Amino acid sequence: METELWAIEEELSITGKYLFSSMIKQDTALADIFVSLRKELLLSDTLDYGKLSACRHANGRDWWVILPAFNSNLYYRYLLTPSGIDLVGVQEIGEAVPTGLGQALFSPDGTKHIRFNGISEQAGEFTTIYDFDRCTGLLSNFLQFNYPIGGSGGGAFISKNARYLYTSSTTTLYQYDLWAEDIEATRTLVADYDGHLDPLPTTFFQGQLAPDGKIYIASNNGVTSLHVIHNPDADCPDCRIEQHGIELPTFNAFSIPNQPNYRLGPIDGSPCDTLGIDNIPLARWRYEQDTLEPFLVQFYDLSDYEPAEWLWDFGDGSTSTDTLPQHTFPGYGTYEVCLTVSNANGSGTQCKELEFTMPNSTAEEKQEVVAATAFPNPFRERFSLSLRPGWLPVDAWLEVYDAVGRQVHRQPLRAGVNSVELSGQPGGVYVWRVVQKGQVLGVGKIVKW
Known part of the structure; x- marks a missing residue:
């Protein structure tokens, strides 16, 4: 999508101008990937930039692609099939939705469409919710909330079980229950920005549900960390929000993936379940x-x-x-x-x-153990120590030493990824060791900027 800048009521806005499509094919015999169609113009209009979203059709194969117009209640509805992408219709529904920085997405089960726009500290933020029909691609049951707080910019993201909606607007993070009869009444403040600098403020911006069932949230500043909602399927505080919980190897500003739910199957038994595709469960x-x-x-x-x-x-x-x-x-x-x-x-x-497992007992066995991996390297304030998959340590510890051999940090370890905070230490080379019951299971070097 190409963009333009507009000044509307003294607010500077980014709008989409053109919508293009390209087709990428793969030659399975030669394993070559090539572009067979490049930048075919689909639409020329004033569009809500960054709010394109996609959801699988109820037949389990095709895709709906929904694109809203700028400062409007108009939605362009495209259908992507093996034959190509076609405009099915334009729907006008509910009140106009003010355009600002934010996100648009479908719930993982495809029953809801969410559009979040942060306008300004004066105008506030707008959360717009619709029901969605995966057979027809039509929106219904318009619902919109406006709260004049939180500043401009933010995002929306939904738990894997499709129950909880989270919205962020710079300094605040809220949770809604999409299964409730009165969704707005469930609006609950679940986190305030904690003031952390990295070196700029690690405020809340856009987020994304990941394959591990967690939600990761970027900041609207150039920082080296992501916020994490560890259990978004639960009512907060059991959702377990960890601010700046993931250290990144480089600076990231605004950016977060925009992925639909590729594992949404057909609606079995519906009128549009016409292709013989079944929902056969995939265990994870x-x-x-x-x-x-x-x-x-x-x-x-x-x-x-x-x-x-x-x-x-x-x-x-x-x-x-x-x-x-x-x-x-x-x-x-x-x-x-x-x-x-x-x-x-x-x-x-x-x-x-x-x-x-207990520690190995022989020197030969010790050499075969790869207990952990440290990343990113180098790091700024904290790094992550990822333990070998499948290993659940019992009475295992991480020890960190500076360049002259002084122990500067020690913490217990648990399975998976452990966050290691060294914000109070100077830059330089450090040695980490994984120790279980007196036996060293892993050693490595890591550099702090």
Whole structure:
């Protein structure tokens, strides 16, 4: 999309001017990728820049592409099929939506369309919610909130279970319950900007639901970190918001991926379920080790394609049919944990090995252990230490030493990625060690700017 700058009521706005399409093909025999159609003009109008969004058609194959006009209640509705992309119609619905910095997106289940616009400290922010029909591509049930707080710019993002909407506007982060009868009444402040500088303010801007079920939020300044909502499927504070929780290897301003839900299947049994595609469940899951009780593990279901039943096998004789079970393992050992999800169309299973292992006892075995990886390197204030996949440490610690061998930091470790804060230390070369019960399982060097 090409853009223009407009001055409207003394506010400078960015608008879209043209919408183009390109087609990229792959020669499967030669594994070559080439552009077969470049910048074909689809639309020339004054458009709401950055608010293009896509959702899979209810037939499970095609895609709806929705694009709003600038400062308007008009929506261009395109349908993308194997034959190409075509304008199906223009819909006018509800009141005009003021244009500002923000996001537009569909809920992961395709039932809602959200459009967020931050205008100014005076005009405030506008959150606009519609129901969406995946068969016809039409919006309905217009709902809009305007709050004159938070400044200009922000974003909107939705939990994987499609229940919770989060909106951000520079210094504040709110949560809504999209399943509630009165959505606006559920508006809850869940985070205020904590004042962190990196070196500019790490305020809230646009976000994105990631494949691991977490939401990552960028800042509207050039910083080296992302905010994280670790459990967005839960009502806050159980959603667990961590500000500037992910250290990036370089500066990032405003940028965050814009991805639709590629694993949204057909609406089985609907009038437009005409292609014979079925929702066959795909099992996916992740886990978190408890920080105080190392044998206690929280499991999170991330499965796709409408599972109706869940069966967890923890590899120790115990099972669960919950979607988010907690389980305490009996002790040291390696356990194969499997999740099987199923519905009327079929089932899918994913298994992973979880290891609660004692330190190796011989020098030969020690050399085979790759316990952790540190990144980014170099780093500014904090770095992340990622433990070997499947290893759940018991009484394991990270030790950090400066260039003259003095220990400057020590912290307990848990499975997955551990955040290491060294903001009070000077720049230079540091050595990190992973130690479990007196045995060194991993060593590395890392540089602080």
